[in-house]
Amino acid sequence: MKIDGNSAKNIDKAVYHAWFHHHDSDGWITVAKKTENGTFKQFHFKPQELAEELSKWLGEDVYFSQNTFYKPQRKIENIRQLKSLYVDLDFYLFNYDPSWVLGKLEHEYFGESIPEPNILIFSGQGLVLIWLLDPVPYKALPLWQAVQNHLLEQLKGLGGDPKATDAARVFRIAGSINSKNGAEVRAEYRHDYKYELRQIQFDYLPELNEAVNPVPQKKKRGRKKKVVQLFNTYKLHYARLLDLVKLVELRNYEVTGYREIICFLYRYWLCCYTNDPEEALNQTHTLNLQFTVPLPFHEVERATRSAEKAWEARNNEEANRIAIEKGYPGAGYNLRNSKIIDWLDITREEQRHLSTIIDGVEKRRRKRERDRAYQEKRRRERGDMTRSEYIKQQHDRTDNHLFAIQEMLKQGMKQKEIAKILGLSKGRVSQLVKELKKV
Structure with a gap:
């Protein structure tokens, strides 16, 4: 295929x-092109491989x-390396002049409320700010x-x-070319x-820094509490997403x-995590297609529509106020x-x-394992004998009784029957039932 001068320059x-952004990357990089019907x-x-393949892709959109991703599938739970932070400025929605926006960023934002970006992408209508990172693994995603949402918050006024x-x-x-107006996309490398x-966390999110590395002090109300809650919420939603995907894998997608x-x-947890309902629905369709017997396409959207509505309520101040008045932590699920x-x-x-979708009995088992490991470490450091087999057996026996009682209660059995089957006194069974209710 013959390539003219302009096309060759655009490929370069x-x-x-791609090289500037990804030359030291590890994992899979997604290249996407919009089709005529608007899908990717x-x-x-x-x-x-990226440099060679781009020549086959370049054109519109x-x-x-x-x-990057650890397998060839563009999904949140497949993140391998976090390579950058970014904010997309749709300032054209406010009819702001591009040169005015750039000047305002230069004089009021860069080095003040946000770091100076590595790359500015002039996308044809808006502007994307990119901060390149020393690669960090997926565990740093929360x-x-x-940090990503903090940068966005600083730039909300500019779209x-x-x-x-x-x-x-x-x-x-x-x-590439933006088909909406025919403008060529260009990048400025700063x-x-x-x-x-x-370091960005320490320099620009002091409230979160105090939360991650707490110093004993009196509790304070205000923005710090809000930032900490957001950070913990991101961690929970991401952990639950990973658990859900892990569960599907454990069941071999059946x-x-x-x-x-x-x-x-x-769909609900992804909406909460990404704040992008359209992308959440797209990724839900992708997850469904991995099932051995997928749901029909229209059924996925119909069966999960309430998830997006709950996410919208979660982001509605009035809905949250009403939910809190009723004694709930907030709106949504x-x-x-x-x-x-x-x-x-x-x-x-x-x-x-699983890491977070576990019941009290499993939490108790994990705590016991951590305690045992800690005590063994302490004993080795002191040169003491290993833990008494008797103590271990007693703990294991208690765990076994808890598991058995939990299952028997689900079957509708009375405490008297359970005591007889397990050879325990009714008082001991009652004590263990109370313990189950605590966890």
Whole structure:
């Protein structure tokens, strides 16, 4: 295929943009192109393949992922490396002049409320600010999201797009064309310094820094509490997303009978985490297609529509006020682990592979394991003998009794019957039942 001079220049621009952003990346990078019906056609490449493949893709509406994935699938739970932070400024919605916006950023924002970005992407209508990071693994995603949303909050007045803050986001690549107005996408490279995520946290999010590294002091109300709550919420939603995906994997994607509730929970938690209902629905469709017997396309949207409505309520001040007055933590779905475990019939063995969707008995077992490990370490340091087998047996026996009683109660058995079967006194059974209610 013959390439003219302009096309060759645009390919060079795209290749350099991809190299500048991803030359030291590890994992899969997504390249996406919008089709005529508005959907994305996506392919995934390793960093060393990207330059060669871009020449086949360049043209209108070409995008690439800002972070990388451990398998060729652009989903939040597949993040391998967090390579950058970003904010998409849709200032054209306010009829702001581009040069005025850039001047305001230069004089009032860069180095003050936000770091100076590495790359500015002039996308044809708006402006994308990119901060390159020393790569951090997926476990840092809750902190990454907290920092990401803080940067967005600083730039809301200039059209910061809250729907463009998830870690699986794609942005236009330099040298491509924005089909909405025919403008060429261009990139401006300001510096190549890689930021450390923790350093941005320390420099620009002091409230979160105090929460992550607390110093004993009197509790204070205000913005610090709000930032801490947001950080903890991100951690919980992300952990639950990973647990849900893990559960599907444990069941070898054979989840018939649970498909609707799995898709509902996935869509709701992803809406809460990304603040992007459209992307949440797209990824829910992708999850559904992995099931051995997927739901029909229209059924996925119908069965999970209430998830998006609950997310909208969660972000509505009046809905939150009413929910709090009624004694709830807030609007939206505030699901207890016991309810999720019941809905999905999560077994004791499955819970051992999950991080947060676990019941009190599993929490107790893990705490005992941690305590044992700690005590063993202390004993080794002191040169003492190992733990008495008798104590271990007593603890294990208590755990076994708790498990057995829990299952018998589910079957509707009375405490008197349970005591007879287990060879325990009725008082001991009553004591263990009370312990189950505490956890």
